[in-house]
Amino acid sequence: MLKKFIVDKDYHNSRFDRWFKQNISNVPQSLIEKLIRKKKIKINKKKVKTSYRVQLNDVVELYGAEDLKPNNKSKKEKYKPSEKEKGKYGKFIIENNDNFIVINKPSGIPVQAGTKSFKNIIDILKNTKYFEYTKPFVVHRLDKETSGVMIVAKNRKYAQLFTSLFRIRKIHKTYLAITYGTVKQDINLLQDNLTTYEKNKKVIQKAISHLKILKSNDEYSFLELKPITGRKHQLRKQLYNIGHPIVGDDKYSFSGAGKKLKVKNIMLHAYKIKFMINNIKYNFEAKYGEEFEQLIKRKF
DSSP: OEEEOOGGGTTTBBBHHHHHHHHTTTOOOOHHHHHTTTOOOEEETTTTTTTTTTTTTTEEEEGGGGSSSOOOOGGGGOOOOOOOHHHHHGGEEEEOOOEEEEEOTTTTOOOOOOOOOOOOOHHHHHHHHGGGEEEEEEEEOOOOOEEEEEESSSHHHHHHHHHHHHHHSSSSSEEEEESSSSSOOTTEEEEEEEEEEEEEEEEEEEEEEEEEEEOSSSSSEEEEESSSOOOHHHHHHHHTTTTTTBTTOOSSOOOGGGOOOSSSSSSEEEEEEEEETTEEEEEEEEOOOOHHHHHHHHOO
């Protein structure tokens, strides 16, 4: 049986194999290539490669679609925010335009739902007026406990653009952190080989960050950090490695870090982000929260 599908604007210029896995069936790459070889897949009545970039309104013809296990995205339960909660997030919006928003993410909420958390930023945003005619695309993440500036794309074109800019290090982020202990004045560059595990496979990645001491005393340091690379938990791991874990970070800490302070979240804040698109410079700043501010006043 022949079935026809039309490519919508969200997938314009995406690879065909990616479009197929997300819209038809998440089958192995080899099966898609086999279907193409047997001429059971055509686009605009022509045979194409899996690397073909689909275009808006392309017509995909598929013979034998009934034999493939369809994607059933509707089964995945989404978080449903209340009307009060949707309105609340308007105060966190820093920038809103046709292609993306910039939000000052509050502490204590993850970007996306996970095994340990259901409530999340993306499911809330998709139900607000900012995404009334589109959907949010995640282009980078902040930890649940970390606050600060975050970009969310409104269409696939800008999602791909931001992903590319992050990959080639053309998006520059500045963080603020409060750590235990007095960081030495001569430390201004952090370079580490950080270890992570992906599906039980050990992965070692180089991590580089610039560091500037804003204030310090015998107990604590207030730091400005500019990561050059973007590794998971990069700043948290690097500060732990030099013996100055972030206040409130229970994962990367040790008993000798200093007197434990009772804080609700990690004292790490994504303060600024800047980038350039079409020769236009964008520079956004997110004010840190009350808990962060009060700790600065109390300890410095």
